[in-house]
Amino acid sequence: MSERAFPSLLTELQRLRWAFHAWCLMLPWLLRKPLSRELRRLRPGIGSVLGHALAAMLGTGCASLPAPVPQAERPHSSAIAQVAHTRLAQVARVSAEGASPALSGFRLLADGDQALDARIALARRAQVSLDIQYYQVAADATGRRFLRELADAAARGVRVRLLVDDLYAGDSRLLLAGLAAQPNAEVRLFNPLPQRRGAVATRVALSMHEFERINRRMHNKLFIADGSLALIGGRNIADDYFQRGGRSSFIDMDVLCAGPVVGGFETVFDRFWNSEQVWPVHALLPEAEEEGRARRSFAQAVMDLGPTPAVAPLDRLGYRPVAAELDEGRLMLHFAPAQLMADGPDKVEADTRGAPDAFALEGALKAMREARSQVLVASPYLIPGQRGLALMRRARAKGLRVVLMTNALAATDEPLVHWGYARYRAEMLRMGVELHELSPVLRRRAGASPGESASSTGRLHAKLAVIDGRRLLIGSMNMDRRSMRANTELGLLIDSPALAVEVTQTLQRDRDTGSWRLRAGASRPGSIEWVAQEPGGEVVHAREPGADWVTRLKLGLMSLFVAEELL
CATH class of the missing domain: 1.10.10 (Arc Repressor Mutant, subunit A)
Structure with missing residues (x-):
């Protein structure tokens, strides 16, 4: 998906x-x-x-939204400040003993089972509030389990605020309406499409008269429990992001956060929650109007989900499950200074052609420009554009090592985006940039990641950068124009050599055993070779693996009609 x-x-x-x-x-x-x-x-x-x-x-012509929602039907609310007495706040305090109060605590979640366990554990242990913001909450098994945990928390008296981007909300509208019908729970949708019915492609096709607006989406991923612990990263709520047996198995990364940075996340969430770009579900979903029926439908949909998914005793980084550590009263965290980078909800209405200094991705690029020795970037969708090439050219002129990792054509879920990236490969190689493309075939030969199905397609989805081996960028931002111009994004710049080493080692394993290394070919100027180290020795392809002439022709023709800034 x-x-x-x-x-x-x-x-x-x-x-x-x-x-x-x-x-x-x-x-x-x-x-x-x-x-x-x-x-x-x-x-x-x-x-x-x-x-x-x-x-x-x-027939009916262009779809249109209902009349604007009166403020009385979209009441202003803010993060609950009185949380010091909660169990999660106590765990956060104990975990920070010995650390400076100015520092925040962080712990990476590299494996899908641990990442899902962390969300379930926080939802079950919350006592006061859950503030949650996602681009996508699917109606599959993971989405239904996630929403049931939120409903259970609301039934205990926890205030639940769930904010979801509207683009995919049509697929899960019955579940969202059912959650909104629970006492103590409220659901809002960001930047709604005029067309309210049908699949995503249909809804967008019938909303094209407002394309400039609906092209801007809320890409944030944020989970805050009791104002004390928070999760951000690249994962949406769907089977594919937690390696739960979907057709895709996304290789992703989240970070669990404690300390002062959580207050910054609450500020970001409140700003979105109370913005003019947000609508309550009862104003958009007919299913939410009859609360009794919505509750019954919800109960039926989440009834037979089976036991809670099993979690490995240790993840690939050597961490134990978050639930176990919460029960013991202390989390294993690395404490470090961090800078929050967040777009505001009004970005969807801003003129992004001007100076983008206030945008989250610009903050990430600024950090990369300050690098002194090397920059390692992992991004599933990587389209540098001329500005990105200029940034790499300056870095290489200063003697910096630049390593980029993205999906191979066979791994990507967006071939047209990959085609946009492919235009820049030869130039990046000429500069001396190191390029690696994740290959599902090579990953299967090397052995799947923990929890990853051998039948699924492994795809890079993590959005990461390591700068000078000590600063880590993590969040929802891809290295492309969509993250800069069209989407709202959320990320952190963490000054932690320990976290930087963990990410570097994780990506290094994928590069060594599951990726093609690209190099300039000798056959003709601008040619590229794909190199893999396999048990029998070095394997070299002079043509792009997985790209037959039909695929290349189709993508080449389609790319003529799509501007790069829309990829």
């Missing part, structure tokens, strides 16, 4: 454009037959969007 809906949609829209031209050629014949019957014969992805788009054009 891709989180980059607009590149995916743009791919479909290019196909739709070609299908529409073909449809126009057949229009005289089609008019002699029932239109819906012919549309059903089209390929499902195109037929669904084309059929709904035609229905909209020929």
Whole structure:
């Protein structure tokens, strides 16, 4: 399940454009037959969007949002300050004994089972409040379990505030309406689409008259329990992000936080929660209007989820499960200074063509410009653009080592985005930038990560950078224009050599055993070779693995119609 809906949609829209031209050629014949019957014969992805788009054009016209919600129906609320008495606050205090009060505590969550366990453990132990913000909460087994834990917390008297970006909310609208119907729980949606029904592609296709607005999404991932402990990182709430048996197995990273930085997260959350870009679900989802029915539907949907997923006794970094440490009253944390980088909700209405100094990704790039020896970057979607190339060129001119890791074509869930990145590979190699592309085939040969299914496709999803071997960037930000211009993002710059080493070693294992190393080819100027170290020796490909001529032709043609800033 891709989180980059607009590149995916743009791919479909290019196909739709070609299908529409073909449809126009057949229009005289089609008019002699029932239109819906012919549309059903089209390929499902195109037929669904084309059929709904035609229905909209020929029928009701453009969709529109309801009237703005009165402030009385969207009451202002803030983080609860009286949390010192809670169990989680006590654990945070004990865990910080001996550390400076100015420092925050951090612990990485590298494995999917540990990351899910941490969220469940915090939800079950919260006593006062849960403030949660996600780009995507799916209606699959993980999403349903997650929402049931929130409902159980609300039933104990915990105030639950859940903020979800609206793009994928249509897929889980029954669950969101059901949670909102629980006492002590409130659900709001960010930047809603005018079209309220249908699949994501259909909703966006019928909302294209407001494309400039709906192209801007809330990409944040944030979980705060009792104002004392917080989780941020790259994971959305869906099976694929926690290695729960989906078609994809995302390689991701979260960080558990305690100390002063959590107050900054609460400020960010409150700013979004009370913004004009947020709507309560009862104003957008008809399913939320009848609370009794919504509660019954919710109870039915989350009834048979089975036991809580098992958790390994130790993760790949040697950490024990968060639940076990919480029960013992102390978390293993690294204490360090940290800088919060966060976009505001009004970014979706800002003119991002101007100076982007206030944007979260700009703060990340500034930290990279300050590097003195090396920069290691892992990003699933990496499109440097001319500005990024200039940044790398200056770094290499200063003698810095620059290492970039992203998905190979066979690993990415967004081939068109990968095609945008591929335009820059030869130039980056000429500069001396080290490029590595994660390969699902090589990862399977080397052995899957803990909890990763051998049948799923391993994909890099972590958004990380290590600067000079001591500063760690982690959060929701990809290294592309979408994170800079279109999405709101959230991240941390942590000055911790210990965390930097843990991330570097984790990425090094994936680079050594599961990735192609790219190098300039000798056959012709600008050519590239893909190199892997396998048990039998070095294996070299002169053509991109997984890219046959049909794939290259299709992506090349589609890329002609899509501006790079939309990828």
